[in-house]
Amino acid sequence: MTVGQRLFLAVVPAIIGVFAVAGLAYWGEYGRQAPHLLVLAGVIASLGSLIMTWVNTRYVARRIQRLAGTDASASRPLGLRGLADAVTGRAIATDTRDELDRIESTVQELNDAVSQARVEGAARVAAAESRAGEYATLLSDATGDAMKQLDEARLPLHILLDNHFGDLNENQEEMLAAARSAVEVADQRLRRLREIADIDRGAVTLRRDAVRAGDLIASLLPGLNALGQEVGVSVTADVAPALPRVSGDRARLQEACTLLLAERLRALQPGASCTLTAGPDRASVRIDLRYGGPATPVAGADAALARRLIDAAGGSVEDKAGETVITLPTSAT
Secondary structure: OOHHHHHHHHHHHHHHHHHHHHHHHHHHHHHOOOOHHHHHHHHHHHHHHHHHHHHHHHHHHHHHHHHHOOOOOOOOOOOHHHHHHHHHOOOOOOOOOOHHHHHHHHHHHHHHHHHHHHHHHHHHHHHHHHHHHHHHHHHHHHHHHHHHHHHHHHHHHHHHHHOOOOOOOHHHHHHHHHHHHHHHHHHHHHHHHHHHHHHHOOOOOOOOEEEEHHHHHHHHHHHHHHHHHHHOOEEEEEEOOOOOEEEEOHHHHHHHHHHHHHHHHHHOOOOOEEEEEEEEEOOEEEEEEEOOOOOOOOOOHHHHHHHHHHHHOOOEEEEEOOEEEEEEEEOOO
């Protein structure tokens, strides 16, 4: 017997009630012992119960069949004929399982699929993390080897420039100086890449100190002002007093903020102006460099290293329209 047939059996008590009221009416009418209003109220109540039970049962049966995936066009229509099937025990579908069995089976299949997807997703995430760790290790090793090669090239250049073993013409000295400068720049960039790789593979341990935010920002201003004069950008500061302490490694936070803000200043056009503001923002300190213009993310190895150092301290970096925002978490102590 299907669930729909079982639900239609719920109509039987209402039908019995109707016949009972009809018998009461007949007995009260001919026995002259039942008030007419009582009989009329019983009839109305029984008919209302029958109608409500029939409508609700029909609705629930259709919804269950829809959830079970029963084809309404292929199944026997629900109605008086369905009630007759319920009474006689005939099934309306060839499947021996009822609708709830089908629903439970479908839900179990979906649960199994979701569980399998979660397992596969976790495996893919683990594989991606492992592969990222391998890439970071390879990058760290490669940059280390390249830095050793640069050291071998740097030493002869220093010897040739600082200790003349013979007369060098002006062009030779310029070429050697340019070569030494290029080696220094390449060495600095490789060091940045190696630091990024070491952070990504978890080989860098950062301190968790309570750092005075006011002192941290004060240490940034001289370098930013000097850089602003160099690139032709006006820098002003507006720092709130008595800023709370922030959590992190003082030296690495100062390095990260300097690298990120310096990269932003270098990206501005000469003659531009910007304002550095700092103030408390809920459970953090917000450092905001407003410069105007589009929200173009700062790129490059310096900016990438700065973002990783700030992320490692629990902070965040966001490039908005006309401003770069650094958020550092306040210290609990």
